Amino acid sequence: MNSVSRSKFAGRSAPLFSDDAVDLIHLTSHGLPRSVNDIAMQSLIAAFADEKSILDNSSTRLAVRPRPDTLAG
Secondary structure, three states: OOHHHHHHHOOOOOOOEOHHHHHHHHHHHOOOHHHHHHHHHHHHHHHHHOOOOOEOHHHHHHHHOOOHHHOOO
8 A cells, every 4th residue: 555545545635745755755765665665754754843734845855865873984
């Protein structure tokens, strides 16, 4: 079940992800289902923290940026 199906099942009729966010998730995940799910989940968390009702490009950018604790060096 994908995010669109899940959001409709939960009763949401409006889109959850903006088109730009979907494009960025696809680009950065390379289409790998596990990566898509991981990035989508992190985007949901970022949008929730910013009290947004739709996941936009800025929420997704926060989800895909490198975290300082994971950088080598």
